[in-house]
Amino acid sequence: MSVPTIESHPNAERAKALITRLEQLNQTVKESTASAQLIDVTLKIGVTYAAFLIEVRDRNTALDAVDVPEMLNRTEEHCRIYEVQFPSIAKGVGA
Known part of the structure; x- marks a missing residue:
């Protein structure tokens, strides 16, 4: 009986880590005191990234090895931008 080999897929692993990071960011945005409009647009921007990350995680992307x-x-x-800048933007908008 042969043991199945597990191939390393660094892009898929990186996508998994970024999915977690994006989910945490979205939770922070949802719980913020920012305006409803800022929360909405911030979450909508993240949707495209989330879709891309899921495709990469599942190794089902049409992008080539250079683009991924x-x-x-x-x-x-x-x-990174949203982790660093969103709290200040949210405070400025809510002030």
Whole structure:
């Protein structure tokens, strides 16, 4: 009986980590005191990233091997920007 091998899929693993990060970010946005409009638009922006991440996680993307890492970088940057800047923006909007 042979033991199945588990291939490493760094893009899929990175996508899983970013899905968790994006979910946490979305929860923070939902719980914020920002205006309903800011919350809505912030969550809507994340939908495209979430769809992409799910495709990569499931290894079901039409993007080529060069584009996937670039889009993962962009998704990571999106998360970083919102983690750093959203609290200030939310306070400014709610003030």
